[in-house]
Amino acid sequence: MILATLIIAGSLLMILYTIASKGMQSLTWDIISKVPEGGYYIGKGGGILNAIIGSLYISIGATVLGLVISIPVVLYVNIYAKRNSWLANITRLTFDVLFGIPSIVYGAFGFTIMVYFGLRASLLAGIITVTLLVIPILARAIDEVIRLAPTELSDATYALGATRWETSLIFLRQAIPGIITAILLSFGRAIGDAATVLFTAGYTDSIPTSLGQPTATLPLAIFFQLSSPIEEVQNRAYAAALILTFIVLIISLSAKYFSKKLSKHKI
Amino acid sequence: MTFESPHIRVKDLNVHIGGNHILKNINIDIPDKKLTSFIGPSGCGKTTLLKTFNRLLDRNKDVQIDGQVLVDGENIYGKDIEVTSMRQKMGLLSQRPFPLPMSIYDNIAYGPRLHGTTKKKELDVLVEHYLTATGLWDEVKDRLNGSAARLSIGQQQRLCLARGLAVEPEIILGDEPTSALDPISTQKIEELFLQLKDKYTLVLVTHILRQARRLSDYIAFLYMGEIIEFGPTEDILLRPKEKLTQEYVKGYIS
Numbered sequence: 191m192i193l194a195t196l197i198i199a200g201s202l203l204m205i206l207y208t209i210a211s212k213g214m215q216s217l218t219w220d221i222i223s224k225v226p227e228g229g230y231y232i233g234k235g236g237g238i239l240n241a242i243i244g245s246l247y248i249s250i251g252a253t254v255l256g257l258v259i260s261i262p263v264v265l266y267v268n269i270y271a272k273r274n275s276w277l278a279n280i281t282r283l284t285f286d287v288l289f290g291i292p293s294i295v296y297g298a299f300g301f302t303i304m305v306y307f308g309l310r311a312s313l314l315a316g317i318i319t320v321t322l323l324v325i326p327i328l329a330r331a332i333d334e335v336i337r338l339a340p341t342e343l344s345d346a347t348y349a350l351g352a353t354r355w356e357t358s359l360i361f362l363r364q365a366i367p368g369i370i371t372a373i374l375l376s377f378g379r380a381i382g383d384a385a386t387v388l389f390t391a392g393y394t395d396s397i398p399t400s401l402g403q404p405t406a407t408l409p410l411a412i413f414f415q416l417s418s419p420i421e422e423v424q425n426r427a428y429a430a431a432l433i434l435t436f437i438v439l440i441i442s443l444s445a446k447y448f449s450k451k452l453s454k455h456k457i
Numbered sequence: 458m459t460f461e462s463p464h465i466r467v468k469d470l471n472v473h474i475g476g477n478h479i480l481k482n483i484n485i486d487i488p489d490k491k492l493t494s495f496i497g498p499s500g501c502g503k504t505t506l507l508k509t510f511n512r513l514l515d516r517n518k519d520v521q522i523d524g525q526v527l528v529d530g531e532n533i534y535g536k537d538i539e540v541t542s543m544r545q546k547m548g549l550l551s552q553r554p555f556p557l558p559m560s561i562y563d564n565i566a567y568g569p570r571l572h573g574t575t576k577k578k579e580l581d582v583l584v585e586h587y588l589t590a591t592g593l594w595d596e597v598k599d600r601l602n603g604s605a606a607r608l609s610i611g612q613q614q615r616l617c618l619a620r621g622l623a624v625e626p627e628i629i630l631g632d633e634p635t636s637a638l639d640p641i642s643t644q645k646i647e648e649l650f651l652q653l654k655d656k657y658t659l660v661l662v663t664h665i666l667r668q669a670r671r672l673s674d675y676i677a678f679l680y681m682g683e684i685i686e687f688g689p690t691e692d693i694l695l696r697p698k699e700k701l702t703q704e705y706v707k708g709y710i711s
Contacts, residue, residue, distance in 0.1 A: 273516065274517075344516075345549060346549070346557065347557070349544055363558050
């Protein structure tokens with residue numbers, strides 16, 4: 191057990207060490223504040239602000255859209271549907287299956303839909319596809335915490351004359367820490383996933399100004415730069431990885447902070 | 458045993474849960490502004506019977522309820538009954554207290570807010586009134602904004618009672634409300650029940666015979682989903698007519 195713990199901790203440190211040692215030298219203010227200049231990919235000036243902003247747009251958009259869809263589903267399954275009804279069970283099974291589908295399949299599926307509707311690779315198509323990817327993550331995580339809330343809690347609210355909707359609000363309140371964890375999981379997955387955005391979001395050197403424009407993303411920025419033969423460009427890929435890790439780290443820490451703050455009334 | 462104008466009248470009630478016949482041909486009158494206890498061994502259906510009174514059972518998929526429960530003469534299983542306002546007439550105290558995930562103040566204010574009282578001043582008055590009524594005010598007045606989850610379990614149960622009273626019910630249902638509490642908290646809840654008898658109709662499920670004796674005016678003895686005997690407390694506990702009741706009261710079956 192100690193060995194296993196050491197392996198886990200060790201590999202985290204190894205990853206951080208690798209990207210830090212290779213990326214630090216290229217991590218300049220230019221990298222995070224500028225879009226690529228002409229010839230950036232053969233070592234000329236500029237940065238990856240386009241990918242940072244693009245990734246934030248996509249993961250925030252997808253997480254928000256995913257919440258808007260998964261919270262009502264979870265409330266339906268837990269509070270509106272009768273306990274153990276077949277529709278609730280099928281919904282849960284569906285989420286389990288969707289959860290296991292590799293992201294490249296979502297990418298391909300998103301691509302098909304895009305083609306069908308005549309959409310170009312764009313921010314919108316990227317957000318929609320990543321939303322499909324994060325819905326099962328969000329729904330399963332939130333379902334888990336709402337199911338953990340005692341059923342007597344709903345007996346209590348119903349006995350006070352609350353409707354199902356008012357009862358739902360109490361359950362959401364009880365589940366806030368879990369919902370924040372779900373958001374964190376989903377955001378981390380959304381910002382780090384390359385396969386879903388590969389076909390759907392496209393890649394561009396400018397920051398998108400509308401949903402219809404294509405956008406760069408950090409995972410793809412890492413991929414394209416790492417495949418370059420030029421060492422300077424490869425190091426910039428590690429710098430991009432460092433930025434990606436840093437964003438996820440900030441999200442994790444702030445999620446922890448808020449979940450503690452918002453859960454003081456949890457029973 | 459029947460009453461002229463019972464608060465709750467149960468007529469030919471049958472409940473099946475997942476194919477099991479849990480309650481069989483229940484007919485009982487619950488008198489107004491008295492405390493009626495349901496006693497019986499565990500699994501005899503007393504909690505199920507209690508939960509049919511505010512329709513908390515319907516939420517399960519495989520529950521089938523036949524028969525009538527009349528509250529103030531109105532069948533609560535009738536077609537055009539409004540379940541939420543019907544439930545509001547009944548306070549519920551469960552085996553373990555479940556405060557809502559919010560502050561002490563908001564726990565009491567929750568019900569009144571649902572039903573249209575939103576002015577801070579009115580709510581302040583209500584919160585103080587019901588916390589005083591359940592003997593909690595002096596204990597919590599300095600931390601009304603603190604979390605209800607931090608209270609001791611006995612205080613939580615009294616908070617739940619205060620929360621239930623704040624929606625002005627006519628009936629209070631207690632499902633073994635002291636089974637998770639220490640003796641002192643139990644005593645406090647029992648005292649409250651005795652005080653409440655003047656204003657409310659109380660129905661109590663208990664498996665503690667001494668508690669039933671201390672508190673109730675009437676006792677119904679249930680066994681295997683049937684009401685074996687129903688009558689005034691003294692009759693049931695001291696002069697039971699049925700053999701099963703005698704055996705239960707003497708402690709041969711439990």
